[in-house]
Amino acid sequence: MKKILIFFFVTLLVTCHGNILNHDDDHGSNNQIFPLRVKSGSGGHYIEEVSCASWRLGIEAHNIINWKTIPKECEKYIGNYMLxxxxxxxxxxxxxxxxxxxxxxxxxTGKDIWVFDIDETSLSNLPYYAKHGFGVEPYNDTLFNQWVDLGTAPALPESKKLYNKLLSLGIKIAFLTGRPLKQKEITAKNLRRAGFKKWEKLILKNTTIYHGKTAVTYKSSERKKLEEGGYRIVGNIGDQWSDILGTNTGERTFKLPDPLYYIA
Amino acid sequence: MKKILIFFFVTLLVTCHGNILNHDDDHGSNNQIFPLRVKSGSGGHYIEEVSCASWRLGIEAHNIINWKTIPKECEKYIGNYMLxxxxxxxxxxxxxxxxxxxxxxxxxTGKDIWVFDIDETSLSNLPYYAKHGFGVEPYNDTLFNQWVDLGTAPALPESKKLYNKLLSLGIKIAFLTGRPLKQKEITAKNLRRAGFKKWEKLILKNTTIYHGKTAVTYKSSERKKLEEGGYRIVGNIGDQWSDILGTNTGERTFKLPDPLYYIA
Structure with missing residues (x-):
């Protein structure tokens, strides 16, 4: 009897959910970054925790793509999440x-290599983004590069643990970043300062060769060169889907969370 | 001055986060489904909301794979999430x-088609899973098929909205499911009863041909047949990564949430 009651209750709940929750049915908007609006009660009000959580899951699972800034209603939510x-x-x-x-x-073999992205994968730009609305402000190339050029980005501590464990397993490390070649010296300095002291390759973007190309194209091409150089890419970790999609992606890929920005 | 203070605060927070939170450093376990344990304070206790949320994000972003059951500590969390x-x-x-x-x-063209998975994409088995620990119990083929054979699974209301809107745009629908061919009649009946009244194709698994094959192989092969039949797969939606990985995946894919079970 108890089981039958549970069955009916759940069936009713699943079937009637829409009416109970009074979800907004605004399928007409074209604004992909506009957050999901869940209404509560007949008047309805925006529930940040639910809507912004759905937006965050949407970007992490690669359903919401090509977004320029975070939804402005989610600035506080994303700030709380990041901190x-x-x-x-x-x-x-x-x-x-x-x-x-x-x-x-x-x-x-000594040729097993793991590809690490840098920004929001190895080094954290959270000190910068905390001052710039956690992704609510459009990307500012000048200001962001001023921050990068300080060379003071802290390590992402969980990524550093993985990095150290991979080294101890005998796996080589290749850093592959969208940062331009001219930032190679400060990037190397920043990596060492943050505790990433050893690497087989540190690959930055040659902006002449890859001008106008997507990150997927650039990173696929550089990973192909690694494989042509005899390396076996056993793993590949990044915070952007463009770090792990494309070709020569490696034997297994890992997507770190990043609700601050999107790179195609 | 305020900006400098924020900068230092955030840098400190990022750098020292591990110590503040006293995260468990149990990298030694081989059990992939064992949930992340976040400890609070020096004694430390398991925080369901944080750890199970990380597990759920991990499976949705395809970082945690090949899991058999949900972590038992997360049964209540997943139950609350689903309901x-x-x-x-x-x-x-x-x-x-x-x-x-x-x-x-x-x-x-009249040949534009959108592929829908069925279970946890079009129809919900939540009434069944609510009685079976929300994925904490190992999959039971006999009991699950008894439930399927009732033909009473409710529609997933948000998926049904998409389905109706696609039809109104002139897009054809192909249901592609891992359910065996012998369940075709009850599945068709259940779909109609739940409000999915129209489709171009309803493809169930020929368990003779695909015996021992993964869902990725089976679904890729059936999508290939669709394309060979002149269809253009404009979209593909499922709750499992195996619905949207492989070949002939369609022009864009969508991953619905499903923390109940994993199909390779």
Missing amino acids: GDQYRADSKAVNREGYFYAKTLNIT | GDQYRADSKAVNREGYFYAKTLNIT
């Missing part, structure tokens, strides 16, 4: 999986 | 993106 426990815990979950996977590999 | 506002809102966000994208398409 609170959840971002760190989410990053840890991904890096743990990376390590669990790496431990199963047979590492013997 | 509460967030699952519905997350599903809505994905379906909205699908519609925003569909509206940009030029639909003229």
Whole structure:
């Protein structure tokens, strides 16, 4: 009897959910970054926790793409996420999986390599973004590069744990970043200062060759060169889908959380 | 001065986060489904909301793969998620993106088709899973098929909205499911009863041909047949990564939330 009651209750709940919650049916808007509006009660008001959480899941699972800025209603939500426990815990979950996977590999050739993106993967630009609305402001090339040129970005601690564990397993590291070639020296300095002291390759973007190309094209092409150089890309980790899509993606890929910006 | 203070505060927070939160450093476990344990204070206790949220994000972004059951510590969390506002809102966000994208398409040939998975994409098995621990129990083929054979699974309301909007745009629908061919009649009946009254194709799994093959192989092969039949797969939506990975995936793919089970 209890089971039958549960069955009816759940069926009713699933079927009638829309009416109970009074979800907004605004399918007509073309604004992809406009957050989902969930209404509560007959008047309805915007529920930040629900709507912004759906937006964040949407970008992490690669359903919401090509966005320019975060929804302005989600600035506080994203700020709390980035500065609170959840971002760190989410990053840890991904890096743990990376390590669990790496431990199963047979590492013997000296040519096994793991590709790390840099920004929001190895180094954190959170000090910059915390001053610029956590992604609500449009990207400002000048200001962002001033920040990068300081060379003071802290390490992402969970990524650094993975980095150290991979090194101890005998896996080589290739940093592959969209930062331009002219930032190579400050990037190397920043990486060392943050505790990433060893790498096989540090690849920055030759903006002459890759002018106007997407990150997917640039990174695929550079990973192909790695493989042509005899390396086996056993893993590939980044905060952007463009780090892990395309060709020569590596034997397994890992997507770190990043609700601050989108790079195609 | 205020900016400098924010800068230092954030840098400190990012750098010292590990110490503040006292995260468990259990990188030694091989159990991929064991949830992330975040400890609070020096004694430390498991924080369901943080750890299970990280697990859920991990599976949705395809970082945690090949899991058999949900972490048992997350049964209550997943139950609340599935029965509460967030699952519905997350599903809505994905379906909205699908519609925003569909509206940009030029639909003229009569051969434009959108692939829908069935379970947890078109029809909900939540009444079943609510009685079976929300994925904490190992999959039981006999009991699950008894439920399917009732033909009473309710529609997922946000998916049904997308389905209706696609039809009104002139896009054809192909249902492509891992359900076996012998369930074709009851599946068709259930779809109609739930309000999915029209389709171009209803493809179930020929378990003789695809015996021992993964869902990725089966679904890729069936999508290839669709394309060979002259269809253009403009969209593809499913709750499993195996619905949208492989070949002939369609011009754009959409991943609906599903923290209940994993199909390779």
